[in-house]
Amino acid sequence: MKKLIGPFTQILPLTGLPLKGALKDEQLHIIANGGVLFDDGLIIEVGDFEELRKANPFIQIEEVQSPQVLLPGFIDCHTHICFGGNRAKDYAMRIAGKTYLEIAKAGGGIWDTVTQTRAADEAMLVETLVQRANRHLAEGVTTIEVKSGYGLSITEELKQLRAIKTASAQTKAKLVPTCLAAHMVPKDYEGSQAGYLQHVVDDLLPVIKRENLANRVDIFIEESAINTKNALIYLNKAKQMGFDITVHADQFTTGGSAVAVEVDAVSADHLEASGEHEIDLLADSNIVAVTLPGASMGLGMPYAPARKLLNAGACLAIASDWNPGSAPMGDLLMQAAVMSASEKLSAAEVFAGLTYRAASALKMEGGILAPGMPADMQAYPCADYREILYYQGKLKPAKVWVGGDK
Numbered sequence: 001m002k003k004l005i006g007p008f009t010q011i012l013p014l015t016g017l018p019l020k021g022a023l024k025d026e027q028l029h030i031i032a033n034g035g036v037l038f039d040d041g042l043i044i045e046v047g048d049f050e051e052l053r054k055a056n057p058f059i060q061i062e063e064v065q066s067p068q069v070l071l072p073g074f075i076d077c078h079t080h081i082c083f084g085g086n087r088a089k090d091y092a093m094r095i096a097g098k099t100y101l102e103i104a105k106a107g108g109g110i111w112d113t114v115t116q117t118r119a120a121d122e123a124m125l126v127e128t129l130v131q132r133a134n135r136h137l138a139e140g141v142t143t144i145e146v147k148s149g150y151g152l153s154i155t156e157e158l159k160q161l162r163a164i165k166t167a168s169a170q171t172k173a174k175l176v177p178t179c180l181a182a183h184m185v186p187k188d189y190e191g192s193q194a195g196y197l198q199h200v201v202d203d204l205l206p207v208i209k210r211e212n213l214a215n216r217v218d219i220f221i222e223e224s225a226i227n228t229k230n231a232l233i234y235l236n237k238a239k240q241m242g243f244d245i246t247v248h249a250d251q252f253t254t255g256g257s258a259v260a261v262e263v264d265a266v267s268a269d270h271l272e273a274s275g276e277h278e279i280d281l282l283a284d285s286n287i288v289a290v291t292l293p294g295a296s297m298g299l300g301m302p303y304a305p306a307r308k309l310l311n312a313g314a315c316l317a318i319a320s321d322w323n324p325g326s327a328p329m330g331d332l333l334m335q336a337a338v339m340s341a342s343e344k345l346s347a348a349e350v351f352a353g354l355t356y357r358a359a360s361a362l363k364m365e366g367g368i369l370a371p372g373m374p375a376d377m378q379a380y381p382c383a384d385y386r387e388i389l390y391y392q393g394k395l396k397p398a399k400v401w402v403g404g405d406k
Contacts, residue, residue: 002059003404006035007049008070009383013369014355020283020315023348030385036070038375041403046369067383068398071351072367073142073376075358076332078246078269078290080180080323081132082125082160082167083150085116087325094299100252101224110150110184113324117150117160125163130170132322132330137173140378140397141332144173145319145362147218149180152189154204157181161213172402174376176362178246179208182219182226182234193226197234205241216266216362220248221256228255235263244363250274251295261285267361269319271304272296279305283312288361290317291353293339294327306343317361318353334393347389375404 011034017027035049037056045052053061090108103109117125129146136144146164151157161177168175181200189196208214217238221231225248235245244266249256251270257278260268268282269290282289291304309316318339322330329335332354340350356367366374378397380388388395399406 002037002039002044002056003062004035004037004049004052004056004059005062006052006064007033008035008064008379009033009067010385011036011046011070011369012351012385013046014072014351015368015370017348017352017356019357019360021313022310023346023352025346025348028348034070036369036375036377038404041375041405043369043371043373043375045371064379066381068379069382069385069388070369070377070379071140071385072355072369073378073400073402074140074332074354075143075362075367076136076141076320076322077145077267077317077358077361078292078319078321079145079330080147080149080321081144081330082129082146082148082164083113083117083324084120084125084128085113085324086328087112090325091298091328110325111187113150114152114186118156122159122163122166125160126167126170129163129167133167133171133173133175136330136332137171137400137402138396139331139333140400142173142376142378142400142402143176143359143362143364143366145176145178147178147180149183149218152181152183152186154199154207157204158207158213161208162211165213172405174402176216176364177214178216178218179205179214179243180218180220182217182231184220184225194230194233197226197230201234201237201241205238205243209241215242215244216246217243218246218248221259222252228259231256231259232262235259235265239263246361250278254278257282260287266363267317270295271309272301274305279308279312279314282309283314287315288317288357289314290319290361291339292319292321292327293335294329295321297335297338298326298328303339303343306339306345310345310349315357315360316349316353317358318350319358331393333388337389337392340389347386350389375401377401
């Protein structure tokens with residue numbers, strides 16, 4: 001049944017904006033006293049509320065009483081929220097001055113989460129994942145990419161991916177699974193880095209395809225994780241099998257973004273170490289540059305060069321990297337708002353990076369309020385869209401809709 005929601009003090013449909021490059025707030029199309037007409041989860045029309053009401057006299061109406069600003073639902077295109085346990089011990093050591101390697105030698109790091117995730121059964125992973133997804137949803141995030149990568153064996157990676165698939169039916173948030181079996185070489189694997197990656201290609205990726213558990217493959221490219229030579233071989237094989245490619249690139253050292261460009265990845269994520277050469281490479285490609293301010297906050301590192309990437313003409317998305325180690329907070333809006341102050345990003349650039357540009361990083365439609373698009377929306381209790389970033393994440397949505405359903 002058709003339904004009309006409104007009137008909203010302001011609607012920012014985020015339509016008519018370019019996919020790449022810098023944006024000014026003056027480019028934002030703002031609909032005053034607007035409404036959204038939708039049916040069967042898809043938007044039919046966005047426009048003046050009273051005009052839509054008069055043109056559709058026999059429809060269901062959800063009236064908005066107080067001042068509210070409507071945006072598309074946020075799309076978090078990089079998370080690791082399927083995991084067991086936590087790494088509070090790591091964080092305490094980090095803020096006390098210990099290095100990444102010192103923490104790993106003390107039993108922390110990614111392998112600590114692998115151990116805790118392996119110890120959790122699939123039902124527990126589903127339960128905690130749904131809890132995290134629902135928190136994200138309440139904060140306006142309607143689509144969430146979720147990686148594996150804390151199993152690091154055929155059995156355990158499949159357990160994670162199956163948990164993600166099960167959880168997707170238990171939350172209104174839309175979950176997009178990604179296989180990150182190439183997070184690192186597991187400590188209990190008796191063989192070379194190249195051998196482990198071939199093992200994944202031979203024994204894991206075909207099962208993922210057969211069970212339709214994911215159509216995306218990710219890899220962590222660092223000398224301490226997977227080197228560029230082996231990454232190229234692995235990613236080309238995964239691509240030949242029909243997987244879309246995304247890359248953890250340039251977090252601590254460069255090299256990953258060049259690999260991403262060479263394999264025509266959908267996105268290159270992190271980029272904290274990217275320099276002018278890497279910025280130009282990404283800007284000259286069709287790759288989405290995904291910045292992860294939560295990781296910078298959690299690790300005490302500089303942000304990725306978001307301003308330079310935009311000025312160079314790149315497509316910039318902003319994601320949370322929500323994970324138990326380097327980015328445990330998971331508050332996407334707060335992270336984006338705080339980074340925007342440091343990197344001098346306009347409100348238009350931030351909202352684009354959280355919506356339609358993030359959708360591009362997942363090769364999906366959405367992130368705008370337009371006819372034919374999903375009615376994934378969020379309304380903030382304010383009269384001016386500029387208040388949303390002004391409060392640096394403390395202003396949360398009053399209502400969130402997925403497919404028009406609250």
